[in-house]
Amino acid sequence: xxxxxxxxxxxxxELQGARRLRLxxxxxxxxxxxxxxxxxxxxxxxxxxVEQDASGxxxxxxxxxxxxxxxxxxxxxxxxxxxxxxxxxxxxxCAVRVGVPLERDIVVIHHVLRPDGSHQMREIGIDxxxxxxxxxxxxxxxxxxRATELLATAPLPKLTGRTCVDGDELAEQLAGVRDDxxxxxFDEAILGESELAAPIFDAHDAxxxxxxxxxxxxxxxxxxxxGDEVRRTAVSISRELGASAWPPRSRPPKAPGD
Numbered sequence: 001x002x003x004x005x006x007x008x009x010x011x012x013x014e015l016q017g018a019r020r021l022r023l024x025x026x027x028x029x030x031x032x033x034x035x036x037x038x039x040x041x042x043x044x045x046x047x048x049x050v051e052q053d054a055s056g057x058x059x060x061x062x063x064x065x066x067x068x069x070x071x072x073x074x075x076x077x078x079x080x081x082x083x084x085x086x087x088x089x090x091x092x093x094c095a096v097r098v099g100v101p102l103e104r105d106i107v108v109i110h111h112v113l114r115p116d117g118s119h120q121m122r123e124i125g126i127d128x129x130x131x132x133x134x135x136x137x138x139x140x141x142x143x144x145x146r147a148t149e150l151l152a153t154a155p156l157p158k159l160t161g162r163t164c165v166d167g168d169e170l171a172e173q174l175a176g177v178r179d180d181x182x183x184x185x186f187d188e189a190i191l192g193e194s195e196l197a198a199p200i201f202d203a204h205d206a207x208x209x210x211x212x213x214x215x216x217x218x219x220x221x222x223x224x225x226x227g228d229e230v231r232r233t234a235v236s237i238s239r240e241l242g243a244s245a246w247p248p249r250s251r252p253p254k255a256p257g258d
Contacts, residue, residue, distance in 0.1 A: 012060065022058070045058075094114060094214060097123065098200075099210055104153070106129075106135045128189055130146075156170075162188050181234075183198070183212075193215075195212050198211060199247060213230055
């Protein structure tokens with residue numbers, strides 16, 4: 001690991017979470033000398049990755065947005081999912097999200113709004129603890145390394161009173177996802193919001209993300225129609241990515257790089 005690069009990334013991540021910080025605040029959070037952090041921040045400012053306001057506080061700069069747009073425009077999973085997720089939203093009447101794993105979280109890289117014309121906010125770029133969302137469970141079920149590391153972490157953060165944080169219960173849920181192909185989360189990330197999701201695989205039979213619908217918990221009944229639509233969408237996207245089968249059962253579950 002290159003220390004200077006790691007520290008620069010740490011600065012960006014702190015600013016992501018705190019929005020705006022003074023130099024001393026940033027240094028304290030990173031447990032680094034003010035002079036070290038100043039040098040890093042000054043470099044990031046010249047590259048547009050960080051900006052300083054009139055009060056002297058630092059925040060993320062427009063250069064970060066440029067990088068994020070390039071990521072979205074070049075991500076093959078997202079590009080392959082565009083048509084299929086639009087169709088899923090129309091058929092289900094639900095909002096549709098596509099997420100990819102990042103450490104212990106799921107990051108939403110595509111979001112199709114509910115087709116009912118109601119006021120909604122796009123959630124592209126949000127990150128959610130993987131254990132608290134159906135997208136995350138769909139990925140964890142077929143990524144043994146990531147699931148093992150997560151289950152070894154205690155305690156898992158509780159997002160609502162219904163978030164599953166018990167390791168044995170979560171492991172049982174993941175086994176059910178491997179059998180059925182559908183992950184569920186009822187009021188686990190946000191009260192009143194439920195999800196159904198299915199994993200997406202690539203040409204190497206590696207799980208690379210998940211696609212799912214978001215619906216009101218009052219609408220989340222035992223009707224399997226929406227779950228079947230989600231499953232079919234995941235199959236279609238996986239095929240476009242070159243997956244030989246869905247889910248791949250001829251070999252143990254794996255993740256990219258294994």
